[in-house]
Amino acid sequence: MxxxxxxxxxxxxxxxxxxxxxxxxxxxxxxxxxxxxxxxxxxxxxxxxxxxxxxxxxxxxxxxxxxxxxxxxxxxxxxxxxxxxxxxxxxxxxxxxxxxxxxxxxxxxxxxxxxxxxxxxxxxxxxxxxxxxxxxxxxxxxxxxxxxxxxxxxxxxxxxxxxxxxxxxxxxxxxxxxxxxxxxxxxxxxxxxxxxxDYVGVIGLGIGLVGLLLGVSKGADWGWTSGGILGLLATSAVAFVAWGWWELRAGDPLVDLRVTARPQVLLTNIASVVVGFAMYAQALIVPQLLQLPAATGYGLGQSMLAAGLWMAPSGLMMMLISPLGARLSAARGPKVTLFAGGLVIALGYGSSAVLLGSTWGLLVVTCICGVGVALAYGSMPALIMGAVPLSETASANSFNTLMRSIGTSVSAAVVGAVLSQMTMQVGGYSLPSEAGFRTGLMIGCGASLLAALLALTIPTRPSRPAPKHAAPVKRPATVPVGSSVG
The missing domain is CATH 1.20.1250.20 (MFS general substrate transporter like domains)
Structure with missing residues (x-):
């Protein structure tokens, strides 16, 4: 104890x-x-x-x-x-x-x-x-x-x-x-x-994730049609199928797929992948725009330190907005907060169409996106924990965080592919073009809108299952315990 x-x-x-x-x-x-x-x-x-x-x-x-x-x-x-x-x-x-x-x-x-x-x-x-x-x-x-x-x-x-x-x-x-x-x-x-x-589940999930994430992250370097990348992705697909088969039959599964398949949990996890994608696209693009030489016509010539300082306020916005998002979830439900977060991130991307040419403009873009990310990220645990037993809150939240990570990995691959294909020559070097950056930002905008639409499909009346395999426990006597979310 x-x-x-x-x-x-x-x-x-x-x-x-x-x-x-x-x-x-x-x-x-x-x-x-x-x-x-x-x-x-x-x-x-x-x-x-x-x-x-x-x-x-x-x-x-x-x-x-x-x-x-x-x-x-x-x-x-x-x-x-x-x-x-x-x-x-x-x-x-x-x-x-x-x-x-x-x-x-x-x-x-x-x-x-x-x-x-x-x-x-x-x-x-x-x-x-x-x-x-x-x-x-x-x-x-x-x-x-x-x-x-x-x-x-x-x-x-x-x-x-x-x-x-x-x-x-x-x-x-x-x-x-x-x-x-x-x-x-x-x-x-x-x-x-x-x-x-579930050690077998750990090994199976590990093989599937390593194959998927390594294939996605190294696709641009190794070539998307190379034997190595195709082999990794194929191994990942086989491993996930085998892992799912095992988890449905295991007595103590690593991830209870029956709980994960509940509409509220499943749709929240899918939305998490899309929000992770949308969040990371601007995090990849904005630092490059800030640091590219002004001679390109669209770069802003900032140092790494200056670029970091221009992006730091977005983190502060997340900190300030998180409590407001919680109030919105309490008043209207976390589904509404997730929907609002997707729309705000899309607004941030949309504003880049007119704010792309200055440091202050990019500051506004990242702050708006930060507000949306705070709303969306803050709502996801409430949606997840409102639909899973107390005995599975940690594993369910960890799986949801994993979904966000998969979204960021896919975003890095897609945005990287766009920027590597849409280039221009500057001083003998091949650099991403302004059109490439704008395309990447619009892809992020589309992903944000998709996340908002997915939020609308999440059931509004979550089920309240009884705890599975929950042992009688003594709660800490000195700290009040909250037993429900949202």
């Missing part, structure tokens, strides 16, 4: 878990300022250096549903603390790395630690009173966007003015701080279910 912290207060719990989510999300943008220098720093090729980013993506995608299931089985506080271990270890390994292999290993460990974000969202359901739950879940769910937006200028400032290794020593220190805060301020949460980890 985990030791509850007798002095815990709801405000402290929300603050700690939000900080934990933001620190975990920082790992996504930590190496962005170093991308151009990694081949020299690690004595490798540019193609091999891309594994520094790919490793985090793959490890996080595979780890999230596993960590979520472990949280349901063994306690969410225990697994939150466990997630800080790979964050700390990965940061230290990267800080000491002098070649590609240890850097990739360290980045993979950091990706595993990102499983604390959906785990923290589900922990709030166990620890908070109903009146505090909506706004807290919205803030925690938006932490991925907030951490990504705020992390870029900080990482750029360190990379430009100090030793790059300080980035990783700093992330290690922050991860230690998060571990201490969780240990001191987050009460023990007894397991919600009994059973064992």
């Amino acid at each position: 985990e030791d509850p912290t007798s002095t815990a207060r709801p405000g402290g719990i929300v603050g700690v878990l939000a900080v934990a989510g933001i620190v975990a999300a920082l790992m996504q943008t930590l190496v962005v300022p170093l991308i151009g220098e990694l081949p020299q720093l690690l004595d490798t090729t540019a193609s091999n250096a891309s594994w520094v980013i790919t490793a985090t993506l793959l490890a996080g995608a595979v780890a999230m549903p596993v960590i979520g299931r472990l949280g349901d089985l063994y306690g969410k506080r225990r697994m939150l603390l466990a997630c800080t271990v790979p964050l700390i270890a990965g940061s230290v390994v990267c800080a000491l790395a002098g070649s590609l292999v240890p850097m990739v290993v360290g980045r993979g460990l950091q990706g595993v630690g990102m499983g604390m974000i959906p785990l923290g969202v589900s922990a709030l359901r166990d620890l908070l009173p109903p009146e505090r739950l909506g706004s807290s879940i919205a803030l925690m769910s938006s932490s991925m966007g907030i951490g990504g937006a705020l992390g870029l200028p900080v990482a750029a400032a360190v990379a430009e003015n100090a030793d790059w290794r300080l980035l990783f020593w700093g992330s290690a220190g922050l991860s230690v701080l998060v571990a201490v805060l969780i240990w001191r301020l987050v009460p023990g949460i007894p397991p919600r279910t009994r059973g064992r980890l």
